[in-house]
Amino acid sequence: MKSKILLVDDDALSMETLSSILDGQNYEISSADNGATALRMADQLQPDLILLDVMMPGMDGFEVCRRIRSTPKLAEVPIIILTALDDRSSRLLGIESGADDFLSKPVDRQELRLRVGTITRLNRYRTLLTQRDDLRLMAERVVNAQEEERIRLSRELHDDLGQVLIAHTLSLRNLQSELPMRPELLIEKLDVLIADTSQTIKKMHALAQDLRPTLLDTLGLRSALETYSREFSLRTGLPVVFEAAATLPEMSAVYSITLYRILQEALTNVIKHSSASQVWVELTIEDVCIILTIQDNGVGFATDGDKSRNGLGILGLKERLMIVDGDLEIRSSATNGTILTARLPLENIHPLREET
Numbered sequence: 289m290k291s292k293i294l295l296v297d298d299d300a301l302s303m304e305t306l307s308s309i310l311d312g313q314n315y316e317i318s319s320a321d322n323g324a325t326a327l328r329m330a331d332q333l334q335p336d337l338i339l340l341d342v343m344m345p346g347m348d349g350f351e352v353c354r355r356i357r358s359t360p361k362l363a364e365v366p367i368i369i370l371t372a373l374d375d376r377s378s379r380l381l382g383i384e385s386g387a388d389d390f391l392s393k394p395v396d397r398q399e400l401r402l403r404v405g406t407i408t409r410l411n412r413y414r415t416l417l418t419q420r421d422d423l424r425l426m427a428e429r430v431v432n433a434q435e436e437e438r439i440r441l442s443r444e445l446h447d448d449l450g451q452v453l454i455a456h457t458l459s460l461r462n463l464q465s466e467l468p469m470r471p472e473l474l475i476e477k478l479d480v481l482i483a484d485t486s487q488t489i490k491k492m493h494a495l496a497q498d499l500r501p502t503l504l505d506t507l508g509l510r511s512a513l514e515t516y517s518r519e520f521s522l523r524t525g526l527p528v529v530f531e532a533a534a535t536l537p538e539m540s541a542v543y544s545i546t547l548y549r550i551l552q553e554a555l556t557n558v559i560k561h562s563s564a565s566q567v568w569v570e571l572t573i574e575d576v577c578i579i580l581t582i583q584d585n586g587v588g589f590a591t592d593g594d595k596s597r598n599g600l601g602i603l604g605l606k607e608r609l610m611i612v613d614g615d616l617e618i619r620s621s622a623t624n625g626t627i628l629t630a631r632l633p634l635e636n637i638h639p640l641r642e643e644t
């Protein structure tokens with residue numbers, strides 16, 4: 289990946305010189321000719337290095353530097369200040385405003401290349417360390433989530449299935465001790481036991497399905513999502529319109545399970561939070577992305593507010609998507625409801641095949 293460098297200089301000629309020196313060095317170079325534009329571009333680009341001229345009309349380089357340092361998102365970006373003033377006081381001012389290094393104008397070609405090379409390498413290293421920390425945090429979350437899931441399962445096995453089976457055994461013992469009895473009475477008691485058993489089988493099936501949606505293996509992604517939507521609709525009484533591309537590329541299990549879990553969480557959120565009267569689910573292929581959209585016509589929510597930070601559902605989806613290099617977009621308003629869009633890049637795309 290190329291390192292991104294933002295050049296900030298009001299003098300077009302000086303800017304051209306800087307670009308030409310760094311040209312062909314595997315950098316992605318952007319430029320701004322004043323302080324305000326520089327701040328805006330820095331925010332958008334998140335550069336790996338900013339080369340900043342001091343003498344600019346309006347906001348000077350020191351002020352730009354100070355503002356960048358006080359913006360949390362940008363506070364760590366390395367900044368080299370370019371100054372024609374090779375005096376001590378301007379260097380002190382530079383240090384005070386948060387610059388990491390200085391270069392005197394006119395710049396020495398070799399010195400500029402070396403300094404920029406060193407700083408961008410160091411910044412890459414820092415970024416890698418941050419990414420490693422993020423990964424560690426994510427792994428911790430995954431382990432915690434697994435642990436919680438195990439607790440839930442063990443509780444369900446113990447409290448629910450366990451209790452039913454104990455009750456069964458007791459009923460069978462009672463039956464045994466009451467034998468012989470009238471055949472009609474025996475049939476009646478056996479009927480109750482059979483009904484209980486099929487209830488238990490249903491619960492076990494639901495639990496197993498929750499653990500690993502076997503529908504994905506037996507039906508394929510499209511049909512599994514469609515079946516899930518249909519069953520959700522039957523269970524909740526909320527109409528779901530399902531549409532999917534006729535052909536889907538073959539994809540690894542991690543993609544299909546991610547899409548399945550997104551649908552599960554999104555539909556659960558719709559029923560829990562939205563008071564919607566209609567849901568639309570769409571699965572499409574665009575370029576090299578598979579896109580799952582779940583839209584409702586409910587009450588919506590503030591996506592940047594505190595509310596969205598309370599639950600773990602959406603956070604969990606973002607983490608799942610991070611693993612497959614995908615992203616999640618949520619657009620929500622009180623008038624148009626909520627649209628959740630998940631995009632998964634299909635890099636190792638295989639030849640298209642018809643799904644049965």
Ligand SMILES: Nc1ncnc2c1ncn2[C@@H]1O[C@H](COP(=O)(O)OP(=O)(O)OP(=O)(O)O)[C@@H](O)[C@H]1O
Pocket residue numbers: 557558560561562584586587588589595596597598599600601602603626
């Ligand atoms: N379709 C929706 N309509 C309205 N509000 C929604 C919708 N989806 C999510 N929200 C809001 O976003 C919040 C965060 O959702 P998220 O799934 O992360 O957590 P949760 O559903 O509250 O809890 P959890 O998923 O951990 O059981 C919800 O509490 C709700 O306020």
Ligand SMILES: [Mg+2]
Pocket residue numbers: 553556557599600601602
């Ligand atoms: Mg949720």
